[in-house]
Every structure is written in C-alpha cells, then in structure tokens.
Amino acid sequence: MAKPRQATGGAFEHRGRIFLRVTIAPGKRQAAALPWCSSLAVALERARVVQALVDRLRAAGHEELVPKVVEAAANPDAAMLGAIGRAVDGLLAGQLVPAEKVDAKSFAAVARMWTSGELTRLYPDQVPEKRTAALDVCRLDVLGKIVGRVPVASFTVDDAERRCARFRRTSDPRRAGSTPS
16 A cells, blocks of 8 residues: 655645645645735745644644644744744643643523523622523523524624524514614
C-alpha cells in the first residue's frame, strides 16, 4: 500500500479573494480567507506554515484544536502567527493544557435552572432570586418549543431574531399579518 503524501498546504483565488487551504484530516481540507493578502505566493507561504502547525497538532492528538488554529492563523499580523506557533510549542511541550470542554447546556435546561432557583443557588453573587418564576415558566414553556434544544453556547443573535419573529407570529392571533414595529 502506498504511503499518503505529506500535506504541504496550498492557496487559491476565488472571486477575487485569496484563501489558504490546509489538510486537517485524511481527505478533509479547510480553507481560510486572507482578505489582507495581495498575492498567491504570500498566501502559499502562510499555508505552508499553518500546515506545519496543523501536522504537529494532529500528530500529538490535538485534532480538536486544528480548526481554530487555521482560522486564527489567517490573521494578517505576523506577530499573531508567531504567538500561535509558540502556543502550539508550549502545548506540545506539556507547558500548556487545553481547556476542558464545557458541558453544552440547552436553552431549555438553562431556563429550568433559572426558574427553579438552581442558578441562584449555584451562583448567588451573580444570579439574583427570581420573583416572577411562575410567570416565566409559562413563557419559557412556549419559547422552549422554539429554541429549547439549541445549546446556549452556540445561540446567536441571528437565532434569537429568527426564533423570536416566529414566536411573535404564532403566539398572538391579534398580530396575524402585522409587522413588528
């Protein structure tokens, strides 16, 4: 069986924008836009440096960090690229420890913790006691049907606007056909 070739990184131009592209797993590549870049030669050099970092992380078993490193390495600041390289060096030398994954709680789970008072018990200095918990339970039951399974950590403003617009359309028959002001 033939040995797979060594990934070297690459660069391409698409619709006037320049990208670097690196191999992040067997048969899988990731591209990152380089809006600051003025030539494919510069992008190719950056891609080679990034590919070397990616290869080192993969060899050490830190595949989960690869996508973030690729995105961060697209920064135009050469000092930032150097800092990323030093961080990878420190991680691989055992001087740095990657952050543990945080349990991704859904919107519904956090809402239950909030209205039950559990968040207040866990974080008394940050979360005051709810006075309107009973009313909020009703509101959150309806809202939970729309956004309940969405992890709070990945919930964006776009999600909120899209879901709240849907919530407004379906929650009040008097608003049927009206547009929010």
